[in-house]
Amino acid sequence: MNEQHQEEMELDKARDRFITEIANNVHLYDITNSIGRLYGTIFFAEKPMTLDEMSESLGMSKTSMSTGVRALSEANMIEKAWEKGVRKDLYRTNPDWYKSFSTVFIKRWSQSAAKNHQALCDTKQKLQELSKNADSEEVKHKASLDLEKLRSAEAYYEWLNEVISLFETGEIFNIVPKRNEPSQKV
Amino acid sequence: MNEQHQEEMELDKARDRFITEIANNVHLYDITNSIGRLYGTIFFAEKPMTLDEMSESLGMSKTSMSTGVRALSEANMIEKAWEKGVRKDLYRTNPDWYKSFSTVFIKRWSQSAAKNHQALCDTKQKLQELSKNADSEEVKHKASLDLEKLRSAEAYYEWLNEVISLFETGEIFNIVPKRNEPSQKV
DNA sequence: ATCTTTGTACAGTTTTTTCTGTACGAACTT
DNA sequence: AAGTTCGTACAGAAAAAACTGTACAAAGAT
Structure with missing residues (x-):
């Protein structure tokens, strides 16, 4: 009995090592540490979990589980599971990490890049207008200096957008192929 | 005079459009919104800035500017500038966005991927031990189920590491070439 | 129909993060 | 040497985020 309990604890410890690390890094996907633990x-x-089980297991409120589950779903990291005769909502992790994690990656970065690029264009347009038509020589001068600066930024964004579209189109998988099974070496 | 003032404001507004968007997105690099504004x-x-000028310009304390400058420097987003006869520290933005931004990107992701992968290996090892040698059949069973699950995760990390090394080695620039000047089209 | 069960909105509390003011050490000036 | 100037450490204040408990709507059971 005692040894068995000991072994259960070993198992939990092994799992916890991995869980903790995920929790520490999942902020890159705009997910909280504690929801990373979730x-x-x-x-x-072993089986898909209900909100109550999560709450029990993590010692957190059901409310938090509810919002956490929503965040994880939006990040495509978990999905609903259906079981006959079970009324409660059941959730399990999405097993395709390529999809779940890289979807998030794409979402965050392309969104950010698009917004930044849009802002850049807006600013550029206004500056061009000013550098042409402003009465004040000083403003004209400043505007053209700014435009100069935006050049390299724009180049960067164009590059970044292309990089992102590597992922969006899946072309990245031609360059670095998916691995369905890891190398079997220890 | 009045028109000139008006034009100055237009200039500021144009700049602000861009600054605000940067501030909103720079959290992807673990930089605060307000330091993004900085x-x-x-x-x-127009010229490299001193801490006092930053403080004045943003209406924030000099202390915050000091810590902000440190964060931006660590992210390789700004650099010190030297001017003859000026005692104060001067800072300007690093004009190479490829380097500054993508350096940060690499740092964060490779660090995260490495740590996660390490944790995965640790966990895997313990689980293998348990699945072989545990006395409890139940623990054995659970351990092997866990190992199964870790397979796809491992595949993902191997893939991710290769993707990251595309950036580390600069090979990405063969696939998506840098653009020194953006397309001249409007 | 009433009575449960389940998930979530919302307000308030706790915790964390960000920001500031004071104080001080280092470096420069005279 | 004493007197400035500058940058930052540190403690405390202000702001933001995370978390909880209550309350309630929707759906299911009886």
Whole structure:
């Protein structure tokens, strides 16, 4: 009995090592540390989990589980599972990490790049207008200096957008192929 | 006079459009919104700025400017500038956005991927141990289920590491070439 | 129909992060 | 040497974010 309990604890410890690391890094996807732990917990669970089970398992309120589950769903990191005769909502992790994690990556970066680029264009347009038509020589001068600066930024964004579209189109998988099974070496 | 003032305001507004957007997105690099504004302000400044000028310009304390400048420097987004006979520290933005921004990108992601992968290996090892040698059949079973789950995660990390090394080695620039000047089309 | 069960909106509390003011060390000036 | 100027450490204040408990709507059971 005692040894068995010991082994259960070993198992939990092994899992916890991984869960903790996920929790520490998941902020890159705009997910909170504790919701990262939630993800890890669902990941290792034998079966899809209900909100109540999550709450129980993490010692957090059901409300938090509810909002956490929403965040994870939006990030495509978990999905609903259906089981006959079970009324409660069930969730399990999305097993395709390429899709779940890289979807988030694409979403965040393309969104950011698009917005930044849009802002750049707006600013550029106004500056061009000013550098042409302003009465004040000083303003004209400043505007053209600014335009100069925006050049390299614009080049960067064009490059970044192309990089992102590598991922959006899936072309990245031609360059770095998916691996369905990892190398078997230890 | 009045028109001139008007035009100055137009200039500021144009700049602000861009600065605000940067500030909103720079959290992807673990930089605060307000320090993002600081970056934008330095970016558009005619000359390298001192801490006092930043403080004055943003209406924030000099202390915040000091810590902000440190954060931006660590992210390789700004750099010190030297001017003869000026005692104060001067800062300007790093004009190479490829380097500054993509350096940060690489740092964050490779660090995160490495740590996660390391944790995965640790966990895997413990689980293998358990699935072989545990006395409890239940623990054995759970451990092997977990190992199964870790397979696809491992594949993902191997893939991710290769993707990141595309950036580290600069090979990405063979695939998506840098653009020194943007397309001249409007 | 009433009575449960389940998930979430919302307001308030706790925790964390950000920001500021004071104080001080280092470097420069005279 | 004493007197400035500058940048930052540190403690405390202000602001923001995370978390909880209550309350309620929707759906299911009886």
